[in-house]
Amino acid sequence: MEKILRDTTDDGSNVKENPEQKRSGLVKRLASVSNQLKRMTSVSKPARLDRSKSTAGQALNGLKFISKADRGAGWTAVEKRFAKITKTNEGLLLRCNFGECIGMNSKDFALVLFDALARRRGMTRDVIDKDQLKDFWEQISDQNFDSRLMTFFDMMDKDGNGRLTEDEVREIINLSSSANNLPTIQKKADEYAAMIMEVLDPHKTGYIMVESLKELLMQAEAEPGLTNSKERKQLSQMLTEKLKPTLDPNPLRSWYHGVRFFVLDSWQRIWVIALWLMIMAILFIYKYTQYKNRAVYEVMGHCVCLAKGAAETLKLNMALILLPVCRNTITWLRAKTSLGVLVPFDDNINFHKVIAVGITIGVGIHAIAHLACDFPRLIAATPEAYMPLAKFYGEEQPKSYMHFVKSTEGITGLGMVFLMAIAFTLAMPWFRRGKLEKKLPGLLKKLASFNAFWYTHHLFVIVYILLIIHGYYLFLSKEWYKKTTWMYLAIPITLYACERLIRAFRSSIETVKVLKAPAYPGNVLNLHMSRPKNFEYKSGQYMFINCPAVSQFEWHPFSITSAPQDDYLSVHIKSLGDWTKAINRVFAEVTSKPPPVGDMLHGSNNPVFPKIMIDGPYGAPAQDYRKYEVVLLVGLGIGATPMISIIKDIINNTDAKEQGQLIQMDKGSQKESQGKKERFKTRRAYFYWVTREQGSYDWFKNIMNEIAERDRSKVIELHNYCTSVYEEDDARSALIHMLQSISYAKSGRDIVSETRVKSHFAKPNWEDVYKQVAMDHPGANVGVFYCGSPVLTKELRRLALEFTHNTNTRFSFHKENF
Incomplete structure (x- = not known):
């Protein structure tokens, strides 16, 4: 196999064909078709098409009327649909339901196909029975190319005279472009109909025959592919065989190979997750053991140990969850260090999500252990058992849950759980990507949007304030050095705060001016902006954009579409969510009417575009x-x-x-500098x-x-x-x-x-x-x-x-x- 691989690539000229050569070859083939047609028509005047005969064409794969997308699963499936559709129509299928019945989702195309099949059989009614449908089905599912070609020709030949005029060609172009959602081709139907007539009607007779159409279709089918050499075909078959899954009779060996491949492919993620899990396990065990040896264990038992162990992992995770979104730091580490060899920086957002799951589990264990276990045991304890704990919970023994709920610890704890529940819920793809927008009633629709995710995610500011307060007013830890929450959070919060300050500072000094803002089909806005003097970036990176006219606070990431060598910055913004729709609307309102498609707004008469601020670039x-x-x-x-x-x-x-x-070469040197690594x-x-x-x-x-x-x-x-x-x-x-x-x-x-x-x-x-x-x-x-x-x-x-x-x-x- 390797020999074939080497032989194939040694002769690159045989593998890849220059596009100009390919186009030149296609021109020659079309000219050949035109010459053949001239010779055919010069021998005798074109006769009417004899529909009772089929030319000896090649068994080509083209002109299929039932595609994979339509899922025409054979006559059995058609029969079932026929029975369902005609249930209330006495077993007769209406013309308008023909496409649905045969599994064709292009309704207009199905109607024209129905007319062509009916016209060939001399039928004039707009209904058919099951036997007629089966006759239709056998024709459109025929594997013979000539048979399918005749059907296709019939669709174009509306008057059934065996000749296609330019008007009939234009109609089928309109039908095909409509079925394939190609509006631009539909607008140029006249031009393209004339082009086909020019090629297929070399004598300007005003019509074309089925033989001419077949010749051109076969030329299109015969365009050279990429795997045209014997060696490449052989190699392709070998790769296909090698990629087929094989069942190893030894399950242990099969499992080993699967694990080995997984480890080889994911070792960076594995060691990071393993280290994270190990640190959490150590912290949990440490806290669990610590509280098992304290007096509170006699009353609260394993419950308090579980609660405190989970709390310790929560401190760690609430600190770690900020690091994957410190984008400036990650960009610097990716570009200036070799840590990318060990650390999967590409998975920063995925790790952020994994930590969020860890927080959810930690909160669940901590809250359940407190509310359902150790607090009830504390309330139910005898006065003698409670006495050693009086210094922590007060001289008066708590009699109900309200004692804990009204405390600083209770209020801050419940507040954090409530805010995190909102933020985590709206971060789910169903809400963040707007998948539930159509299913939610009234005002709740706004919850299923990126905007809702963005704003609720910033509730973390309040959550961290509550967490610090919660960690300070602890029932069982009174010494300041035992209140470790602030120790976990100090560095990550400081780092993240610096990141946000950098954004505010950088966006204020790196001002940009919108040079032009063309609007394109598909609700896409292209912003061309001036490039700040010191804005250096790499292709593939992205930057955040803020438009105060839409929102003073929201920053959204967009890939940079300009190249590092360009003297401007460019982004393309597609209207998908609330903010992107709003910025498209704001820029459209700058002019008296929405800008024409692709219109480049520039020059001395530039309108005053809304202000844009940028922050970046960031690594990707x-x-x-x-x-x-x-x-x-x-x-x-x-x-x-x-x-x-x-x-x-x-x-x-x-x-x-x-x-x-x-x-x-001009200087006489063909070698690059040895000391400079490319x-x-x-x-x-x-x-x-x-x-x-x-x-x-x-x-x-x-x-x-x-x-x-x-x-x-x-x-x-x-x-x-x-x-x-x-x-x-x-x-x-x-x-x-x-x-x-x-x-x-x-x-x-x-x-x-x-x-x-x-x-x-x-x-x-x-x-x-x-x-x-x-x-x-x-x-x-x-x-x-x-x-x-x-x-x-x-x-x-x-x-x-x-x-x-x-x-x-x-x-x-x-x-x-x-």
Whole structure:
């Protein structure tokens, strides 16, 4: 296998095809199609299509009418849906329910398909019975490509004369673009219909035949893939076989391998969590033993020991929970020290959450032990048993719970529990990410928002004040040196307070001016700001933004989309929560009407934009991409923002390196300085951007074009995936795929993204993506960086582990956490 890997990469020219060469080859194939059509039509006048015959076409996989997304599970599933839908209609299926019955979620496309199938059979009614539905189903599920092609042609051929006019082509373009949610293509339907007629109707007869359509569709299907060599196909099959899970007959060995891989992949997290648990255990045991040897144990028993042991872990955790959110400190440690080798700084927020769970458990044990165990035992104690405890609880023995509730310890304890319960509850993803917003009534909807999380999380200020008071007025500890709560908290609180003071100071002196604020489809606001003189950052980092016009207090993190070499700062803000919607609205109100899509507001007539304050930059996992020779960058929707800065930085550094080499060659030296360690190691980058809407491409259209144009060394491989478009073998996207091939061959521009980067349809096959990288870079250490919703995290991490363990290419997975 390793030999194949070496042989494959030794001849890189056979593996990767220059995009210009690929486009040139596509142009030649289209010209060939046009010439073939001319020869075909010059022999004899095109005859009407004989629908009783099927041409001997290849058994291609395209033009499927039932996709995976529609879950057409076969005739059995269709029968069940038919029975359910026609239950009240005497066994007759209405035309409007046809799509639902066959499992097609594109209603308009299903209606046109119904009409085409009915037209072929000479049917004029808008209802069919079960036998007719089965006949329809057999045709649309036919595995023969020619049969599916005839069905597709029938859909376009509205008058059934066997010829397609430009108007009929325009109609199917409108239908396809609507089914795939591609409004830009729909607006240019006239232009694209004329383009198809130009290619398929070389003699200007005014119509095209099914043979012409088939020829072009087959050319689109036959575009060369990436795995076109025999060796690569063999290697791909070997990797596939190797990745298949195998059941080890020895369960002990299987368990050992699983544990070994887990430890190898997570050793940084393991030692940190193990150390934390060990310290908590030591503190708990220490306090438990201490109170077991005191007089109170005779009355309160193990209850007081449990309460005090839990309290000691609470002090530790209330101190530790502040450290993961000391972002300036973490950024400095990440950049200036080598601690990142041992400490998983990427997991700071996850560790913050783990500590919060520890606090919850500690509070539960402490409160239950007091309220349900030792306090009742104290109240029920005999006067003789109580006498040694009088110096702690007073000469008069407590008679009820109210004695403890009314005390300083009781009020502060219950107050902390109440405030922490609010903060912890609203920090849950269901509230913080607004998942429950639609389910909550009236005013409670505001609780399911990031704003509610942000404000309630700042209740910690009151909680820490109450904690210090609670720790000072203890029943059983009167000497000041035994009241250790303030000792635990002193350094973390001081450090965190300094962090907040730095933010206030830095944001006041690092003033920025908004230069322009274009608005893009998908409710995205792009802020271009002046760059403070001493604002140094790395690609992949983020900064906090405050807009006083929205809120004086709220600061929100956003990835920096400009490159470190740019003389401005840029962020993209998508309207997802209360604050982001508000800032989009505030900037839109600056002008008399919302700014047009992509309109760049700049020049001497600039409106006065709302004030913006920034704080940062702060460290993020993606900033470490430079230490990998190969990087796989994955952005989901607006999660592409840190990756955009990275690919710009890669191009800038590649250009700078090439310029430096040229200067060295001019000076007669081809060797770099021996004493200078190269910091920028990246030699190859793969960027996958997955987005739902065609309009999203406007966010970074200019940047994509710039990268494609400047990347002369082909360092970066760009992949755009539009998930609103059906798979490339789906009949609903067949015409879009064909248009894409024609347009890209003619102009070098993609019709979906309207950039020089050709778009793919539906979702990527991530296993194939990893496999491709593993084949191209055997033995390499590949950095995988992902930013986006948690939906993809599990799959990308799993694949990184599987390929690391089953191939000689190591994948290191990193995810952005905010």
